[in-house]
Amino acid sequence: MKKFDYEIDDFMTYCSSKNLSKKTMRSYEQTLKLFARYMTEEQHVETSKDVTDEMVRNYIVYLKERGKYTIVSNEKTLKFNKPSNRTDYSKPIKNVTINNYIRNLKVYYNFMEDNYLTKVNPFRKVKFLKAQRKKKTFLDDENFHKLLKCLDTSKYAEYRDYIIIELIFDTGMRIGETLTIDMTTDLDLDHRAINLQAENTKAKIARTVFFSQKMYEELKRWIKFKDRYIESNLLFPTQLRDKSLEINNFEKNYRKYCERIGIDEFSPHGLRNNFAKRCLLNGMDLYTLSRILGHSSVKVTEECYLDLDDEDLRKNYQKYSPLMNLKRG
Numbered sequence: 001m002k003k004f005d006y007e008i009d010d011f012m013t014y015c016s017s018k019n020l021s022k023k024t025m026r027s028y029e030q031t032l033k034l035f036a037r038y039m040t041e042e043q044h045v046e047t048s049k050d051v052t053d054e055m056v057r058n059y060i061v062y063l064k065e066r067g068k069y070t071i072v073s074n075e076k077t078l079k080f081n082k083p084s085n086r087t088d089y090s091k092p093i094k095n096v097t098i099n100n101y102i103r104n105l106k107v108y109y110n111f112m113e114d115n116y117l118t119k120v121n122p123f124r125k126v127k128f129l130k131a132q133r134k135k136k137t138f139l140d141d142e143n144f145h146k147l148l149k150c151l152d153t154s155k156y157a158e159y160r161d162y163i164i165i166e167l168i169f170d171t172g173m174r175i176g177e178t179l180t181i182d183m184t185t186d187l188d189l190d191h192r193a194i195n196l197q198a199e200n201t202k203a204k205i206a207r208t209v210f211f212s213q214k215m216y217e218e219l220k221r222w223i224k225f226k227d228r229y230i231e232s233n234l235l236f237p238t239q240l241r242d243k244s245l246e247i248n249n250f251e252k253n254y255r256k257y258c259e260r261i262g263i264d265e266f267s268p269h270g271l272r273n274n275f276a277k278r279c280l281l282n283g284m285d286l287y288t289l290s291r292i293l294g295h296s297s298v299k300v301t302e303e304c305y306l307d308l309d310d311e312d313l314r315k316n317y318q319k320y321s322p323l324m325n326l327k328r329g
Contacts, residue, residue, distance in 0.1 A: 007116070008029070008108075020204075034101075056122045151165075164179070277312075
């Protein structure tokens with residue numbers, strides 16, 4: 001193994017000790033391995049300690065110039081992943097993606113600086129690129145009803161997915177949080193609440209979300225249906241055994257449902273986005289919304305969801321018009 005590999009492994013062990021999510025750890029490891037490959041092959045350095053400010057600047061230029069999926073950390077994966085078959089293969093990498101790489105590398109070098117480096121951290125002064133944030137996808141009432149109607153609720157899997165879609169839309173939970181719900185420890189039907197365990201949340205902090213009376217009725221019917229066929233404490237087990245549904249499997253199913261009604265570029269996370277936007281339009285304050293979503297601060301919520309368009313503002317304005325709300329004299 002190269003020195004870079006040992007250093008990356010040490011960092012990943014540290015990440016494991018911090019109980020970071022698998023998704024976050026995969027993002028770190030992929031970023032670091034691609035970075036290490038560039039530094040060893042193009043800059044001829046064998047360790048993180050030898051990377052200079054100039055090398056980092058060259059790397060960012062390199063990221064801007066190379067196309068998507070043209071470089072992989074392990075070429076053996078090319079045989080089965082076949083990135084060249086992708087429609088976006090070799091297209092320019094967006095600044096927001098490069099910023100994610102920079103963010104991951106900053107975390108890595110902060111770790112290295114605290115534990116190993118004696119030189120100046122080469123990412124300390126690196127600034128993020130200007131990037132236009134992509135507006136959140138919004139599913140209007142008509143398309144949401146179409147989405148629900150296209151599922152065949154006589155089938156176990158599609159009925160399960162139907163309830164999952166409604167529950168995320170009604171609570172704002174992440175898909176990973178939703179799929180881990182245990183009926184004995186997490187679900188509180190009497191108070192229409194779900195107590196999310198710390199180990200199942202992105203921030204590793206326990207929180208409570210709430211659902212409506214309509215969702216309460218839907219959940220009661222679903223639980224009766226589920227219990228007729230599967231003995232499991234999980235709210236959303238797979239059909240064949242007592243095992244939680246995997247995120248990627250639900251995402252695959254969800255894309256299939258969206259294709260049925262002709263919706264493009266819509267992911268399960270979009271249901272959470274819809275929850276947030278609808279709460280804002282209905283007058284929920286940012287602090288409450290931030291707590292429900294499990295964000296680390298209100299600022300994160302502002303940056304993520306305050307992208308209302310003119311039509312949103314027009315509709316929302318009507319509720320608050322000073323003249324319309326003026327008391328009659």
